[in-house]
Amino acid sequence: MKIYKSHFWYNNSQRNGIFFLVLLIVVFQSAIVFDVFSSDKTVAINQSKIRAFQNQIDSLKIIEIENRKPKIYPFNPNYITDYKGEQLGMSLDEIDRLLAFRKTNKFINSKKEFQKVTKVSDSLLAKISPYFKFPDWVVKRNQSNNSSSKQESKSYFKKSNKEIVLTTTDINKATAKDLQTINGIGPAFSERIIKYRSKLQGFSFNNQLYEVWGLEKEIADKVLLTFKIDQKPVIKKININTVTFKELLKNPYIDYDLCIKIFNYRDEVAELQNISELKNIKDFPIDKYARIVLYLLAE
Structure with a gap:
């Protein structure tokens, strides 16, 4: 009994303090249970300021979305991958046409050729072509070819009807002047044919002429009506x-x-x-x- 008495035996001031503490606990617990501190009053809100703030947030979201979009940097269209083509907005068929063309070991050297190969729409071409970046030597060649093409187009209609004597009808021995007897073949194309012939060490198949860069099929057909392979070249293997x-x-x-x-x-x-x-x-x-x-x- 002495043990319990030592724990519960307090003087008057101590008992009053304990009683006051218990009372405070009961009051606060009651306030929480009955939600005394809650208020049904509504806070006045400035709707115009909220709308302005929301508009500012929306504009920041739009800017962030635009910043997250992949940026287009100058690129060579000959090396477009499936992923890159999809980013540019190309369809699978258009990408496949480009990849099939590249497998023939040929290169696209202008936006006109790109559209001809891929068959992309004018709107998509206008959107992505400003980012096309070709090697400097291709750009210079295109500029020189444009000027020479104009000259050739003029000469195409100015060919003389006089009979021209060929030195040979063998395409592997034909000179530039021989090739220029064909309507549509000017100095630039004749030199290009001879240069490609040298690269091949001579034409082994007639249809190798169609591989000459920039030479249209209709013109190549005209060449093959006059020139053939009389003797196949001896190629060093x-x-x-x-x-x-x-x-x-x-x-x-x-x-x-x-x-x-x-x-x-x-x-x-x-x-x-x-x-x-x-x-x-x-x-x-x-x-x-x-x-x-x-x-x-x-x-």
Whole structure:
């Protein structure tokens, strides 16, 4: 009993303090339960200020959304990927046409050619073409070709009806003057044909003429009505098993990606026993096989 008495035995002032503390606790608990401190009064709100503040927030959101959109920087349209084309607003068909064109080892050198290959709409072309960036030498060539094309278009209608004697009808021996006897072939195109012929070491197929850059099919058809391959060229072939990467890349029908695939395949098989093994390479361009092997052999 002494133990309990020592804990509960207080003087009057202490008992009064404890009683007052308990009373305060009961009062505050009651206030919370009965929601005494709540008020039904509504606070006056300035609606015009709220609308102005909300408009400011909305404008900041729009600016942030615009900032998050991917920005378009100058680019070469020849290297548009699926992802890049989708960002630009191109359809899958338009992107596929571009990729198929690039697989032929050809390049787009103007916005007009880009539209011709991809068939994009005029509105989309107008939107993205300002960002096209071609190499400086292509820009200069386009400028010179525009001036020469104007001259050629004039000469196209000014050809003389006088009989012109050709030195040869063999397209591999034809001179620039021989080629210029064809309506539509001026000095620029004749030199371009001869330059491409030198790159190929001579035309082995008549339809290789269609590969000359900028030469329209209708004009090429006219050339082939007069000039043919009387004697196929003797092409110096290189051994696929010993050729270097740089040498193989000089093949007019092999681009960088195909060159890598060929070297990877060569490392895998150690040595090609027959040049036809190139067809075993995944995604090898079978349509260009006959042209590629003009310059290769397996020894």
